[in-house]
Amino acid sequence: MTALAWLGTLIVLPAVGAPLLARPAFGGFAPVTRAILSGGVGATLLTFVLTLFALAHLPWRAAPVAVTAALLAWALGAPVRATAASPEPERLGRAALLAACLSAVCVLAALASTLAGAATSVDLFYFWGPKAQQFALARGVDIAFLADPLHDYMHAYYPPLVAGIDALSTIVAGRFSWTAATLTFPILLGALAAGLPGVLRGAAPRRSAAVGSALAVAALAVIGIRANIAGNGDMPLLFFETLAMALLMRRDSEGAAVQLVAGLLLAGGAAAKVEGLAYALAAAAIFLVLRRRNAAGSIRTAARLLLPTAAMLGAWFAFGLTRQLFRDYSEYGRFFVLHLEFLRRVPTAMATALAGTGRGLPYLVPLLCLFAAGRPSRAALLPLGTAFALVLFFWFTYLHLSTDPSEWIAWSAPRVLMPVVMLLALAPCAPAGEAATRDTSGPSPG
Numbered sequence: 039m040t041a042l043a044w045l046g047t048l049i050v051l052p053a054v055g056a057p058l059l060a061r062p063a064f065g066g067f068a069p070v071t072r073a074i075l076s077g078g079v080g081a082t083l084l085t086f087v088l089t090l091f092a093l094a095h096l097p098w099r100a101a102p103v104a105v106t107a108a109l110l111a112w113a114l115g116a117p118v119r120a121t122a123a124s125p126e127p128e129r130l131g132r133a134a135l136l137a138a139c140l141s142a143v144c145v146l147a148a149l150a151s152t153l154a155g156a157a158t159s160v161d162l163f164y165f166w167g168p169k170a171q172q173f174a175l176a177r178g179v180d181i182a183f184l185a186d187p188l189h190d191y192m193h194a195y196y197p198p199l200v201a202g203i204d205a206l207s208t209i210v211a212g213r214f215s216w217t218a219a220t221l222t223f224p225i226l227l228g229a230l231a232a233g234l235p236g237v238l239r240g241a242a243p244r245r246s247a248a249v250g251s252a253l254a255v256a257a258l259a260v261i262g263i264r265a266n267i268a269g270n271g272d273m274p275l276l277f278f279e280t281l282a283m284a285l286l287m288r289r290d291s292e293g294a295a296v297q298l299v300a301g302l303l304l305a306g307g308a309a310a311k312v313e314g315l316a317y318a319l320a321a322a323a324i325f326l327v328l329r330r331r332n333a334a335g336s337i338r339t340a341a342r343l344l345l346p347t348a349a350m351l352g353a354w355f356a357f358g359l360t361r362q363l364f365r366d367y368s369e370y371g372r373f374f375v376l377h378l379e380f381l382r383r384v385p386t387a388m389a390t391a392l393a394g395t396g397r398g399l400p401y402l403v404p405l406l407c408l409f410a411a412g413r414p415s416r417a418a419l420l421p422l423g424t425a426f427a428l429v430l431f432f433w434f435t436y437l438h439l440s441t442d443p444s445e446w447i448a449w450s451a452p453r454v455l456m457p458v459v460m461l462l463a464l465a466p467c468a469p470a471g472e473a474a475t476r477d478t479s480g481p482s483p484g
């Protein structure tokens with residue numbers, strides 16, 4: 039019963055984001071797609087409010103936090119007044135139906151592996167779970183717990199979304215549920231399987247959108263099982279990053295409504311894991327370069343895409359500074375102090391780690407599908423450029439360790455490079471020719 043109560047609180051997330059996604063500007067999305075996007079937006083805004091409550095010394099209580107976040111969603115949606123066409127009725131062809139079946143099988147495999155304990159993350163027991171439990175008991179971020187030198191491995195500076203949402207679920211359920219926490223892996227994977235095709239239909243034909251979605255879901259399922267991500271921050275990160283990228287790939291991504299939701303999802307990724315910030319910066323920068331407009335238009339686009347991330351992390355670091363807990367992301371040394379003696383060893387170790395995960399097939403198959411699709415369109419540079427930027431970021435990160443990073447890379451690379459696989463799977467769905475429709479006011483049907 040505890041697990042059901044704990045998971046039941048996740049229904050609050052779409053309800054919190056609904057005041058924004060219920061606007062007519064998003065009428066072009068199918069109901070299930072709007073619900074999934076609402077859940078992502080709701081998680082982002084709920085985390086932001088939790089952080090503000092902690093900053094203001096206010097206790098975390100489910101009703102006040104949820105109502106405040108929902109009001110914030112309504113306020114963000116107030117300026118979005120554009121209308122859009124009604125969603126097209128679902129007409130699944132044979133290829134789309136087979137793709138949907140493949141996604142369903144992969145989600146069921148993730149569920150079975152999670153229930154069997156085969157996909158459970160060790161990190162859940164080391165710090166994700168304990169932090170959520172402690173935050174729930176403290177009705178906020180437990181400063182004494184994080185400041186204790188014995189808890190340095192808890193990463194006090196780590197972004198607040200996963201621990202915060204888990205803590206809120208624990209407060210509502212009355213206790214933390216380890217089983218429910220692990221089940222967030224298949225649940226979020228299933229949410230992607232249900233919502234991603236509808237988002238991608240704004241970038242590609244229905245058949246291509248379905249196949250690309252299935253490929254992404256299948257690759258993430260296989261790697262997630264093999265890399266043991268159930269219960270940690272990787273699947274929430276992938277949920278936000280995948281939907282944000284799919285929105286930015288749409289032909290109507292010049293519209294303020296789409297950019298606003300994409301920016302909120304990028305903020306959710308940045309609040310889920312440290313590397314989410316690198317993803318948000320890379321995706322936004324490449325989007326701005328590819329969609330060059332006048333200076334005023336570029337500034338407005340940059341604001342929609344990056345201000346939510348700046349606000350989220352600004353509030354989090356303000357909390358860390360005022361409580362003297364942390365002031366930056368740091369663990370392995372100074373940012374610009376690199377151990378270049380491992381410059382060549384890092385990519386070799388990364389390739390070895392990927393080759394040892396499902397014989398490398400979850401990484402190779404999306405790459406081969408990309409090659410089979412022919413020469414990428416200009417719009418495909420957005421996911422491909424972001425993937426390249428992430429590889430460089432992790433290469434840069436691994437060079438910070440003063441000793442041989444091979445062991446660190448062996449157990450972390452398959453997980454942290456999952457967004458790269460997802461981006462390779464989505465790239466063939468990028469629109470051909472002109473990537474966006476100028477002066478679009480809202481989402482196109484899909």
